[in-house]
Amino acid sequence: MDLAERIESLKAGLLGAIAVGITFTFTVFIHQTLTVSNNWVLPAFPSSFEDLSAWVREAVAFGSGFLFGVTYRYIIRQGENPHLKSGAVMAFGLVRGLAQIESISDRFTSQPWLAFVLLGESAIVFAVAAASIDLAIAWRWIKPAS
Template structure:
């Protein structure tokens, strides 16, 4: 079995932390943008989506923190999922797994058109995070996890 040295292990952990930070940041920004679109456009012009209207409240900060933490977990996991492969179904599967888990939980909570919009936003958010991570790996900001 090929064991990593302590230095290699720490380097891999730092790369995973960088991937997590990129994932968390990109999901947090995407969450902010989608909530602005919900409040300023969808909730205002479509009566069926009025429940998407958000106001400044502590709940909003908690929701943003949860989205960002989900992005951090996604970033770390995505780095291990894709490794050095260019396997598109593997990448899409990782994105859809995270997006659907988060999105379907929102639908279960709110069986309406608004729930479906939120589920779609969840998948979109993880797609944005995956694109950001792929770009970070491509330009060398994050090193891919080595394949076995």
């Protein structure tokens, strides 16, 4: 792997990290709004950025977004296969969503609908990152993997 390929992978990773981080932050603000207006809390998400766990979750979101960006760039190099693209999004979304479900397993029995929310939000976060990378490749900001 030459230096140019590494730089393109770094750019895709950074774009993925930014897209996932911003989307995750947006979901935190949505949860904060729901908490204030409805006294309703999704325990797997922080309701604000006032505690350390929220910052750790944001860092994990950025890290997983970076890994997604690098991986996604190589997954889509095989051409325009929508199954590969959606499969990558769903794989990363499932892994992240299932990890969040596992972290709240004690509350899951009383709120089983929470699994759909967590899985859906995780898939959306990575779908936004995929769309961002696709757009960056289309605009030639990032070169596709060779």
